[in-house]
C-alpha cells in the first residue's frame with residue numbers, strides 16, 4: 331500500500347492504516363485542525379472576493395422582502411443595513427429619472443429621504 335502523509339501543514343506523520351479509508355491526516359486531532367484551517371481560508375477567500383454589487387443586491391432584496399416593490403421607503407428605516415449608496419453597478423431610467431440598477435432590481439433615491447425599489 332502506498333504511504334500517505336498527514337496533510338496538516340507542519341506534520342510529517344504517516345497516515346496510520348487503522349485510520350478510516352478517506353482520512354487525510356494522521357489522527358483525529360489533526361483532522362480537526364486541518365478542517366479549521368480550511369474553513370478559515372475559505373472564509374478569507376469569500377471575504378476577499380465578495381462583490382460589492384452582490385452585497386448591495388442582497389440588501390435591496392431584504393428591503394423588498396419587507397417593504398415590497400415600488401413603495402416609498404424611509405431611508406432611515408433601512409439605515410441599519412449599512413448600504414453603500416455610492417456603488418453604481420448599472421443605471422436604468424424610470425419616468426425620466428435615472429436610477430441605479432443592480433441585476434434585476436433598480437432603485438431611485440427620492441427627496442427628501444426615501445428610496446423606491448423597482449423590479450426591472
Ligand SMILES: [Zn+2]
Nearest residue numbers: 336341356360
Ligand atoms: Zn498529523
